[in-house]
Amino acid sequence: MLTSERKALIQQVLRREGRLVAKEFSQKLGVSEDTIRRDLRELAGEGLLQRVHGGALPASSAVADFASREQVGSSVKARLGQAAARMIQSGQIVFLDGGTTNVQLARHLPHDLKAVVVTHSPSIAVELVHHPSVEVELIGGRLFKHSIVAVGATCAKAISRIRADLFFMGATGIHPETGVTTGDREEAAIKNLIARQSAETVVLATREKLGAASPYQIVPLSDVGTVVTMSDLGEEVLAPFRSSHLTLVEV
Amino acid sequence: MLTSERKALIQQVLRREGRLVAKEFSQKLGVSEDTIRRDLRELAGEGLLQRVHGGALPASSAVADFASREQVGSSVKARLGQAAARMIQSGQIVFLDGGTTNVQLARHLPHDLKAVVVTHSPSIAVELVHHPSVEVELIGGRLFKHSIVAVGATCAKAISRIRADLFFMGATGIHPETGVTTGDREEAAIKNLIARQSAETVVLATREKLGAASPYQIVPLSDVGTVVTMSDLGEEVLAPFRSSHLTLVEV
């Protein structure tokens, strides 16, 4: 294990998990704690991370915020993202919507995956800069700041030229009757367009989204191919989504 | 085993495995470590890989790359960015190129500025999400990970539809004779296109960029309207840039 390799790994772990415990990490890598501590000290000296008692946190406060939120709300989204990332096969063209769950998905893409990721979210694009083999196609347009995704006519036109194998859709609600919904009309239209351009649409749904509904419908439930959700939800919540045309993946 | 053969093999291993340990590799090839070290040093000199203690890593992992670049004189860049941000007037349409200096510019945009920022850099877009009144137009395309900007035909087409008042260009070198240059051909083409679509081109140049030249010319110096740089540079460095058509802003 090369020193710089180890340092790169440390930063990767911080990006992915939002924190790093010195002792834990030293055991995982089979080196002494001193070595890890030294690495952390040096990286902190370069401003690349924030040193804390017992380990380290990401440098930027924004990421730190995000990381702590993640810890509090547990790593449900990370688990969903990880499961979803495994659905992608090499050579596929996948559309990644914006949103924190999809950021997790991007973070957990297998290191050796060769695929094309299309996205209208600059956050996702930035996240994938660190991936060694995934090619990123960024869709432009007017930036809708609330969701951090591009929308508008330019965006729609660019999307209409692309056909994807998979679409990982972000949404605020998924309901047996109202279908998949979100809070912005234009965003809904864009998502709908992407869904129509994709062979299969996948929705990653945390507990609070299942059975919820927002003002604007993106697609009816019949247009969704797969829903990825947690396995510890009650059957009464899941039952409405069990049907012949929809694959329900429980993580 | 020819030297060039060995060097090619080294690069192949790096592409395939993402790392190379000098000792290990020398044994596998049956040559001395010195030879391998020499090869690595030379390849690193050509920028084809990143030399590290014990071996080598791929050149543009962009990971530590961008992060470390971020660190290089960030306070200087912040001052340049701040000065440049003041050049923008309300109501203008400005094009913000990628790069760490321009991230600083984005960070220092006056809070009450009402303007449209066009960018092909997802990093810049994400940075501006928190600005209350600036509207962001994201230009899409294939993501060039090293610089974190969109490039390619789609990108060029989108740019050709926009006319901006100001273009804050990122570059790796600005030289009286070779003009403004950068390290990637396609990136240079995109930057050139943006410059042609803009009424005025501004270059933010830290000390090491002034008088430097990279392989690909973006525009000749005569196409640059303003250069923003530090005031503590020697006159012998600045003199070649003092001319009637170019405004030299010293911060």
Place this chain on the structure above:
DNA sequence: CTTGACTCTGCACGATATTGCACGAAACTA
């Protein structure tokens, strides 16, 4: 064919980097 310039390679050696351990200081926890 010989000679001289040049390149490549391996070796020697002093310099530098990295690592693990020891030990007292500081921080955290109950």
Place this chain on the structure above:
DNA sequence: TAGTTTCGTGCAATATCGTGCAGAGTCAAG
């Protein structure tokens, strides 16, 4: 406050680095 964990530093062992140098091979001019 007391006990435990983590931290930082000094130190020694080891690994790796860079450089100078010499031998071997190549090539072209004489």
